[in-house]
Amino acid sequence: MxxxxxxxxxxxxxxxxxxxxxxxxxxxxxxxxxxxxxxxxxxxxxxxxxxxxxxxxxxxxxxxxxxxxxxxxxxxxxxxxxxxxxxxxxxxxxxxxxxxxxxxxxxxxxxxxxxxxxxxxxxxxxxxxxxxxxxxxxxxxxxxxxxxxxxxxxxxxxxxxxxxxxxxxxxxxxxxxxxxxxxxxxxxxxxxxxxxxxxxxxxxxxxxxxxxxxxxxxLLSSLYQYTCQVPEGYEPQLPDSFYHPSVIRGTLETCSFLPPAEAEEALKKHGVPYRSLSFGHVNLEDAFIGLTGKY
Amino acid sequence: MTKAIFYKEWLKLRWYFLLAFIVSNGMVAYCMLRIDRAIELKGAAHIWEVMVLKNVTFIDLLQYVPLITGIIAALVQFIPEMQRKCLKLTLHLPCSQQKMTVAMLATGVTVLFGCYLANLLIAVSYLPGVLPYELTRNILSAAAPWYLSGFAGYLFTAWICLEPTWKRRILNAAVAAITLRVYFLGVVPQSYNDFLPYLLVYTILLTTLSFISIRRFKAGRQD
Structure with missing residues (x-):
């Protein structure tokens, strides 16, 4: 082409x-x-x-x-x-x-x-x-x-x-x-x-x-939005493969190109105290915000 | 393509041309009327004497008319180009940018020339009937630098309008204001006679200024 x-x-x-x-x-x-x-x-x-x-x-x-x-x-x-x-x-x-x-x-x-x-x-x-x-x-x-x-x-x-x-x-x-x-x-x-x-x-x-x-x-098929519960007051410290993690009222939200199994492994490896991890695909606007952050 | 550029510029200038044509010719006609009334009241011989001995031309009202006409023509023509960077559309057209700039300036100069020529025709159709050749020449030679200032004012204003930054625009305006003084140094008839050809060349050279602004616009200068 x-x-x-x-x-x-x-x-x-x-x-x-x-x-x-x-x-x-x-x-x-x-x-x-x-x-x-x-x-x-x-x-x-x-x-x-x-x-x-x-x-x-x-x-x-x-x-x-x-x-x-x-x-x-x-x-x-x-x-x-x-x-x-x-x-x-x-x-x-x-x-x-x-x-x-x-x-x-x-x-x-x-x-x-x-x-x-x-x-x-x-x-x-x-x-x-x-x-x-x-x-x-x-x-x-x-x-x-x-x-x-x-x-x-x-x-x-x-x-x-x-x-x-x-x-x-x-x-x-x-x-x-x-x-x-x-x-x-x-x-x-x-x-x-x-x-x-x-x-x-x-x-x-x-x-x-x-x-x-x-x-x-x-982009939309390879990007995942991850949501999980973390203890109150937890300051997210995630590897670079997770974009712009944010915690609001004990809910951590981030996105990553890592597939779910690898993402969970990475969270465990970094000792993130998470529970109830859920994931899903997003539309382009959410992908954009996920990758560039809200601020 | 050049015809299309003329068309675009004419659409911007046409109403202004009509206004400038009426106002400037009205003022020339008023000056001629002043001469006519003065001759009627005091007699032709006395007026001729005053004109020779005291260097009176009776057209002092016209001194800044061409300059103002030229400045407004450029504003009418180039402010719409700079509003929301419309000039980008013009420069994006598949036509040589030099040719386009020349065509834009040529339209403005032609419109001004049309106005000024009509002014001249009114003067030369009336003055030789009441004044001797030498006095008519005195009046026209006194007016010549003022009319050149009209073209200079137009070219300077185009330079200022097309400049992409306000800081430079203010600087350009200051340079233009100082330089335009050259056209108003003496009001005595024929005082510019030897200098007029140089002033004409100098005015023509002012055309190059707009190219500097266009070049800066194209480079996206912000200084």
Whole structure:
């Protein structure tokens, strides 16, 4: 499978504050990859670097084998970019914006894909984007990307400001499109339930590093949430293979990639005074919180 | 593609162009009316004498009009680009970023040129009828640096707006304010005559400033 997007040894600092060091990942063709992380872990920094709007202190980002910072301008027609908050030219109406963008994509522009989506919106053709709701704006931004018909879609926090209906509409439309056309998608979102319906693979970032990168199905089938009872006042001291253990009212909660038998053995080996150990699989949001912690 | 950039910029500027066109031409017409009334009240010979001996041009009201027109044009054009980093969309388009920057600036300069040309046409259609050639030339040469300041104000403001950080914007604004003084050093007619070609070249060179801001924007500078 071809690699569409490849970030190699990215290191970035804001002033003296390290965002991450030696970050590398790649996205193969036809996959939808979601970048998950808490606020401040570098999601937007990564999006900015790979869309060419931030020069990393070290490392490089290749898209279609070309360094994004030196990529010939004509290659950008293969990349669809959705900015955080579905930013578009707010002084244009839906007809003007389509006319504007279509000039840049001769031979590939799918006007009908844009208007198919626009027809679902209850907006007058002359209504400017600034006077639309967030949901309507998201559909305009999505419609423009679909009409551009890019090979790679880079979407920064696509669910920001959308109500559940529009979030569902956006993610379902995007998923159908990406699967039918074998498109590659790289996206971030704060709302992880939406990601679970949409993405094939995920990268979970913690401060300064990648915690895990794997297909969502594999992550959810290999990660276990463990719950057990411990004596009051017990301070959890577990091996590194258990993520972010927390004790609330004598109940210890943690998660781990260790299967139950190995996990129990590890707890015994570390002398954890547990009883009533239970375990189970979790959804993506719980997996994310389990791996990155609540704080 | 260049046509599409012009289209986008025109959508931003069209109402402002109409306003600037009406206001600036209205002010030029008012200045011409002042000359007309002065001639009617005092007689042409007296007015010519005053204009020659006291270096009066009757267009002092227009001194900062082109500058203000230029600054507002750049604000109207570039603030929407910088709101929520909309410029990223523009720079992501499959078109040379240099070409795109030139096209954006060229639209603004053309709009200003349209306004200023109309101002000039009003002046040259009226002044030669009531003033001798030398006095008409005096008035136009006095106005020339002010009109160049309009383009300079536009280019400086574009530089400031496109700059990604506030700290640098304030610094750029201070540099622009000091540098724009060059266009208002003397109000005596023809005082800029020998200097005008250099001032023109200097104004054209200000175009390069926006490229510095775009480059800093692309690098994600935060200093």
């Amino acid at each position: 071809n690699t569409i997007l490849e970030c190699k040894h990215l290191t970035h600092y804001y002033g003296k504050r390290k965002i991450y060091e030696d970050l590398s990942f790649e996205v193969p063709q036809g996959r939808i990859l979601g970048l998950l992380g808490k606020n401040g872990t570098g999601k937007t920094t990564t999006i900015n670097i790979l869309s060419g709007y931030l020069e990393p202190r070290e490392g490089e980002c290749l898209i279609f084998g070309e360094n994004i910072r030196t990529m010939p301008s004509h290659m950008r027609r293969r990349i669809g970019l959705l900015l955080e908050g579905h930013v578009q030219y707010h002084f244009m109406n839906i007809v003007q914006i389509e006319k504007f963008y279509s000039s840049f994509y001769p031979g590939q522009w799918k006007k009908e894909a844009y208007y198919e989506l626009m027809n679902k919106l209850k907006v007058a053709p002359g209504q400017i984007i600034a006077r639309m709701s967030n949901g309507q704006r998201s559909q305009v931004a999505l419609g423009l990307i679909l009409a551009q018909d890019p090979d790679l879609l880079v979407l920064d926090d696509f669910s920001l400001g959308l109500d559940p209906g529009y979030r569902r509409l956006f993610s379902d439309y995007l998923r159908d499109y990406a699967q039918a056309e074998n498109k590659t998608v790289f996206l971030t979102s704060h709302i992880i339930q939406d990601m679970e319906r949409l993405i094939d693979d995920c990268i979970i970032m913690d401060y300064g590093r990648i915690l895990t990168q794997k297909p969502v199905k594999e």
